[in-house]
Amino acid sequence: MRTPRRASVAALALVALLAGALTGTGAGAASAADPTVFTVRPSVNQVYVVDATPGAQLELLDGASAVVATGTVDSAGSLAWRELDAGAYTVRTAGDPASATPVTVADFDDAPPPQSFYDGQTLTKGFNYITTRDGTTLSANVVLPSGNGPFPTVVEYSGYDPSNPANTTFSQLYTNLGFAYVGVNIRGTGCSGGSFLNFEPIQSLDGYDAIETIAAQPWAAHHEAGMVGISYPGISQLYVARTQPPHLSAITPLSVIDDTYRGTLYPGGILNTGFAVPWAAQRQADAAPYGEGWEQPRVDKGDTVCADNQALRLQNPDPLALIRDNPFYDQRYYEPLNQSHFAPKIDVPVFLAGAWQDEQTGGHFPAILDDFSSSPHLFATMTNGSHTESLSLGVFGRYADFLDLYVGHRVPGNAKSFVAPILANALTGVNGQSLPPGPTYDGMSYEQAKKSYESAKPIRILFEEGAAQGAPSGAPLPRYEKSFSSWPIPSATPRSWFLSPHGALRSDKPAHGPGKAKPRSYRADPAALPATDYTGSSSGIWKAHPAYDWRQIPAGKGLGWVSKPLRRTVVAIGTGSVDLWVRTPARDTDLEVTLSEVRPNGTEVYVQSGWLRTSHRKLDRAASTPISPVHTDLEADAAPLPTGRFTKVRVELFPFAQAFRAGSRLRITVDAPGGARPLWAFDTIAHGERVRIAADRRHPSKLVLPLVKGVAVPKKAPACASLRSQPCRTFAG
Structure with missing residues (x-):
């Protein structure tokens, strides 16, 4: 078990965040329409205001009492300020010192909460909420496999709908492999609270808090959790792992990107309006109040937390404006979105897979492989094919073995042989295929199995996917393969x-x-x-x-x-x-x-x-x-x-x-x-x-x-x- 890397403690900021929100109360009798009544929630480099009077003008003052920002409360009674330096701030109704509410804003690099913060949260089978360090609650759905726990546990974390109890595709995949599955919605999406912006830094810290809370549960084996997911939840793993949660066991980013600007959004400096822009627009639409569609039925059945968590959605920045306003590599905007730059901070085993011709994320991802300099083990499989090729039959066996070894801490089992063909058929429509022959671990101890897995060269190239001998044309199987010691290929x-x-x-x-x-x-x-x-x-x-x-x-x-x-x-x-x-x-x-x-x-x-x-x-x-x-x-x-x-x-x-x-x-x-x-x-x-x-x-x-x-x-x-x-x-x- 590893310990947190950061020893410095920003005590004042942490106490303020864990203490929860503060309410400003101006002079005189308060009422629902009183512009001096509002709730202020300090966060990490952000400040949220809720329960305010729509249309009210608010001011944000720094520790020197200088106005550093102003804003108008939206129709939901909310306002948010982002990209703030850590320190003391005051929120007040414009020009009214009597309404002032002091808060302390934390910094991204501040020490995390104590372990007791995570130990004090209880997650049970089914729908839950995880509380993050700034008091925001993230919707989470826990699905346990059959049998008695504790269970090796995997987490899917994204702005899609992983916490939607009706979304059972991936929960069934992993529970059939013998893992507990927890789907967590990123802040500002689904039933999670907060405001949303694609891959903003606070989402990384939320992921840290989610991993630590999940790992603290009695049903989580070894009090650890690994991360799973393809595409968006694959990319999100990189952002979470860079924060080095002490109880994160491993990550498996599939079909990801290496650099948002150069890899997908502006390849060669040209805006990708076919995929990247529509994807960002759809994430914005999904993050609108009740935007994913499954939130309203929960609220109708009495989920008041989900209802309250929609309050800040009108404060979501417009991603399309940010994209079009930044046609060049503006380091202030794109450095935090350059996954290659923070990959060296990832210090857990990594299994990564993807396809050269990926029609969505684009296939530039191999450029990140030599940046995982702190990971004790990197395994990467690459092939021709589409966005879902990272879950193909040629990849899945090694992927499932990795999860067993580095998340389950157990000898790889045979459930993959039953799960993989079903998944391949669902994705590609090709039926009747099996996993190709791969390493076997029969009769091995865990240490022997792990040593055997690690003895293989880590960079695996699959060739001519779709043309495997004896398989139907277009089946998700490679015709041949070759492994190498590193990327770029040293002998190239x-x-x-x-x-x-x-x-x-x-x-x-x-x-x-x-x-x-x-x-x-x-x-x-x-x-x-x-x-x-x-x-x-x-x-x-x-x-x-x-x-x-x-x-x-x-x-x-x-x-x-x-x-x-x-x-x-x-x-x-x-x-x-x-x-x-x-x-x-x-x-x-x-x-x-x-x-x-x-x-x-x-x-x-x-x-x-x-x-x-x-x-x-x-x-x-x-x-x-x-x-x-x-x-x-x-x-x-x-x-x-x-x-x-x-x-x-x-x-x-x-x-x-x-x-x-x-x-x-x-x-x-x-x-x-x-x-x-x-x-x-x-x-x-x-x-x-x-x-x-x-x-x-x-x-x-x-x-x-x-x-x-x-x-x-x-x-x-x-x-x-x-x-x-x-x-x-x-x-x-």
Whole structure:
């Protein structure tokens, strides 16, 4: 059992928070309409006001009695101030010292409450509320497996509806694996109190308090809890684990992101309006009063806590305004949302999985893997596929074993063999499949099983998911795999293919200068293709054969380069770089680059894409490598393209793993963003400008890929339509 890392105690702030809310009472008789009557709740870098008169003007004063903020009480009688420094504050009706209420605001880095705070809370089977350090209550639903406890316990924590008792999907999954399951709603969502903003710091501390309260329960084995969840509740695990709850045993973040700005929201500096913006808008809608839909029936049945917890919802900041107001990497706003930057603080075992072509979170997540420097054990599995691939049959066995070993502290059991096929069928519609052969622990002690698990190389790459031998086409199973000691793959070697003036990718550098090698050009027309290559339901894309509409770029609207047939099979694993010498009279343009494989039979298979707004081309040279251009994305570094001359820009291909067999050809295309991915569409500035790309001795544009030796690749290529999340089309050169 580990102990808290922080020894400093901000005693005044902690006492004020644990003591609860304070009520301001002005002179004279109070009434419901009296603007001097309100309740003040101090929090962590925040202050909440409730029970105030709608329309009343309130002031926030610092310790020196200077007004630092003002606000108007909303129609629910509430007001919130955020991003406050720790210290003493006073809230009062504007200009009325007699109504003043002093409070003490705590800081994110203050010491947590004493253990007695968590030991004093009781959670029973069914619906509960967890009290956090600032007095906010979080709705939590406890589901216990059959048998006698205590039980190894897992926690799902998000702004979806994990605490909704009617949401049984994941509770059944984990209880059938023998774990107690606790679903907790983030503050400001569901029946949880407080105000909501995506991934704001206080949610991390709430997660700490939730873990410690749950671990203190008599039914929680070892008085520990692990965390589970895919996507939103996967990402939330990273935020909670960075606070180092002493009784957090392990985390299992699935289908996550590494950097909110660069990985999903503004890839290449271009706003992702196809997924990221709608996702943020939906979370805002869900966090409105009674926004998820299951809260009102609870209130109607007498849940007064849930009713009271809706009070601050009108104080939720507008995430869309924050997104559009921060098109560059504003460190004040985006550093707290950069998961790679706080991953070094995570000091528990980590099991992470995801897919390169993830249509939601995007597939850039592997960039976080080498940042888990404090974790005693990191295990990562990566594959081609969709957003739910992290729960596929090829992943699930190792995932369940990890939970047994690091959360259950027990020898892995066989329940996974029954659970995984049911889950796979529910997600993909493919029935009758089983877990592939994996490690067995029969006859081992716990220590022997744990040693065996840890003896395997921790970075596991699954290839050609959907084309497993003996399985139906599109089944969530890999055809083969390879494991490595770390990420990026240590043995990966950059190899360059140079663009030629005539549309070829060549191994040798251009021989001719600009005078003989005429640049090629295209019109940057985002309307030339559909915004995305898939328009079906979000769950339909997880099925075996989604109806993709991946089209060739119309003539004149983009450019392509293709290599000669490969003499031998090569395997690329990691990010790629497309280095282009670009000129356009528009002074700025948006680029989308796409890598594909052209097979001898004339079919073309999608591999991966990357994006760049050319004004964001400034590199972080310390972080960049030949296969991974990293841009600063700072407003101070943004610059238009020079007039009348070519400028080098480097576009990162998101991570991938692909075998290009002998006889196949490599192809890259360049055009305006759109048409290459499902769900991801872009707020592009491209508007028909002529974009020229040079490929000569002075301007050696090139494709750079990380080639890895030692991967045993089946000789025969799979049917391209079988590969999960890798669309196939007829090649047109």
